[in-house]
Amino acid sequence: MTNKLFSVEDIPRRKFLELSLKGGIALAAAPALLRGAQAGQAPPRPQFALEDLNKVIRRALAKGGEFGEVYIENRVSRSILLEEGKFKSAVFGISQGAGVRVISGDKTGYAYTDDLTVEAFLRAADVASYVARGAKAVKPVDIREEKRPSYITVQVPLQTVADEKRLEIMKRAHDAALAYDARIKMASIDYYDEVRGRVIANSEGLYLTDELPLIFFIVQALAVGNDTSHMGRERLSRHAGIEMFDELKPEDAARACARESVTMLDAKAAPAGKMDVVMQNGWGGVLVHEAVGHPLEGDNIARETGVFVGKLGKPVANPKFTMVDDGTLPCFRGTTNYDDEGTPMKRNVLIQDGRLVKFMTDILSAKQLKMQRTGNGRRESFRYMPIVRMTNTFIDKGTDKPADILASTASGIYVQSLSGGSVNPTDGVFNFTCREAYLIENGKKTTPVKGATLIGNCLDVIQGIDAVGNDLDFGPGICGKGQAAEVAAGQPTVRIRGINVGGSRAR
């Protein structure tokens, strides 16, 4: 890919608000077909006989190649917007299709179709097999149904929930945000849920089917002050049924969002230059998701371009630093029972006490690197082939008390929440934008400061983390790497020494 910036966001962004990414190839024609539709109650799912799928896999490997796969997907989604006191829109999406993939050596062929017929699958298999022309062929193993443990429990399935329930949850959040403070002039509530059905069959004889529910709930509140405005934000997301809202209350999210908006009306210009940064527990883990997680993905290691190439087994971070990618955390946004290639989810410790111990892999990069499959082969939809992606990524908890970390920091910036950011995985340079941050003066959190950018190099940051709290927490987001993936990021309260803060005034 030529677009080298890997990004992570806390909400889906309308395209035109983004910076134009240098080096990306933008195609104007029918771009949405490349992006996939937003896709709730499904039409009856077509069933395919195992023998028909065997036939497709055999066709895929007819010209050569060592791995053939069929992925069939069916997604039903609902999205409702409540803004300015009105339920402005309701969007229902149905999207279904299949992708056929062939791997031959380092080459991958991929073709997809939204026509769910065996004939269309066979045509896709012909296209995908293009890359394997003349290569040595492997005889596919006939597929057999397998069962896997589930990390996702559902009490009230989304398919059984009346829309009125969704509206009620939204209204509770909307009203709580507006009631918080007279300066909150507008609230915007985005409700999204989907059920994604997957069928995975491959030439190794694997056959799996499952159904994954997902809820993404975003509250935004606009606070207007005398001379400035601030749009705060809070998100809730799980792979779960509607019971998610019994535990994660919409009112609580709305009040947290409104509190941020009102607080930031008093923000002063942030100082510029290198300083110590204390990051509060939770979504701040996106910093290591970007800065460390992406460079630990096996595809860039196999290409020998990444910043961690050749560093496996070596100390790379402060001994207090342990980083984990765990796709098995119950119902988390980044959790699935198995990845989109059928590899079971695992708890993968990537950096243990400062030492690099594992890279994340999909089937292809595991083969190239002669490493184990870690369950990180994921795809946005059937329109994309799977690539190496993170799941729930976090800095593991330490032993420091959060209050002590702050008190022992003479001066710097306290980051309560971040929006998103990006990293260049080759040189390891990352950037993040603070949404809510404060000055640290004499070990105390004082004045709120305007959204400053934090930038730095991944190796410097993980060596510079010298305090790790005992208060691990998480937040939900969207990871972009040419295609989108739902992820969670987490961390306890940590202190990073010497990060460059992009403030607008001199210290």
Place this chain on the structure above:
Amino acid sequence: MDIKGIAEQLVKRGLKKGADAAEVYIETGRNLSLDVRKGDIETVQEAAASGAGIRVFVKGRMAFASSNDLGEKALEDAVGRAIEFARVTTADANNILPDDPGTTSVAGLYDPHIAQVPMDEKIDLAKRLEKLAMKDPRITKSDGASYRESEGEIVIANSNGLLKSFRSSGCGYGVSVVAEKGEQKSSGSDSCSRRFYGDLKPAEEVAAKAAREAYETLDPRPVKTQRAAVIFHADVSGALLGGILGAVDGERVLQGASFLAKKMGQKIGSERITIVDDGTREKGMASEPFDGEGVPTQKRIIVDQGVLKGFLYNTSVAKRAGVRSTGNASREGFGSLPGIGPHNFFMAAGGARLEDVIGATQSGLLVKGVTGYGINPVNGNFSGGASGFWVENGKIAFPVRGLTIAGTAEEILNGIDMVADDLDLSLTMAAPTLRVKLLQIGGE
């Protein structure tokens, strides 16, 4: 398949099922994507796809459903679901559909030749691009080259009698390489996208730029935190437009969620700034004869010599504001409702040459790489990461990386004192090289 016929029928079906107004948006198309690395194919992806989005209004309440199955049963089901879903929304007198039957004549949107170029030629093109980018000895690794193409047709029909369609195509290729020196690694990439295959830039040019970007900022030196001039090179200056775009979105303006909401007709920056939104430009990558709900596109001045002249509207937001749609309804595909977005969005070129801008700068930063979200459209705050070159006494002195730049939109827009002549009109959002007289830079 008679897509227009399907669209018209579906509108009628919607009305029959109980909608007071209905709109159907259908996309059909195909795409190809090739990646090569180290002189060999890495991935080949190909597909044909289609889908329909159906928007209905029932007693002023709006809902939408989409399906990527254009079969009669699936579409019938989608219409039913949209009408059913309209129960949950709030009635709004602004929920209307456009009725302008016109289309803007825009030349050069579709190149039938792209599909006829053999696949092997496209693979060879990407291979050659990679080889050329690896030619410089400072380049040590390839992150691959790629080629992409897509073409398709969009059809819109609504119950006001609109029935419009257009075909478009696009192709592009790019490369990404790595320069290494000791422990240093630096990446560079460049790409070129065009409506017509024959208009693609020579591979030599794309390769050279990618390689230069990788090696030119090796051996960076630190600079102190200071206020100084900041020159945004044309490669990155377009990033400043993102926040302005967000702030001229007509809906954000009505909501008061824009730093420009109350500035219509007022001076918002230097008289050197003129910004245009152009949906009509020949062969423009973001040109189209009508917008995402069928309103004819225009070329409009958004900022005229520093004075704010225009906001962007789709049909319903325009009605709410008491104005006409500006043809800026944008869709992210058949599965999404029309929002508000730009076409080709440019800041006009000035008269200076890049060398003049550098030459006139005593001490400052020439930015060639930016990261971050740019200007915040709600409050105008700006902060980002920057890399490029330090300029001293009118000359490039040394490369710099890992710096920050920050300020407000007001500071940036008013502080622009030089604008160069190097605007690249082939991009969809671009500005020429421009200098901001004084901005906070964060470093050592």
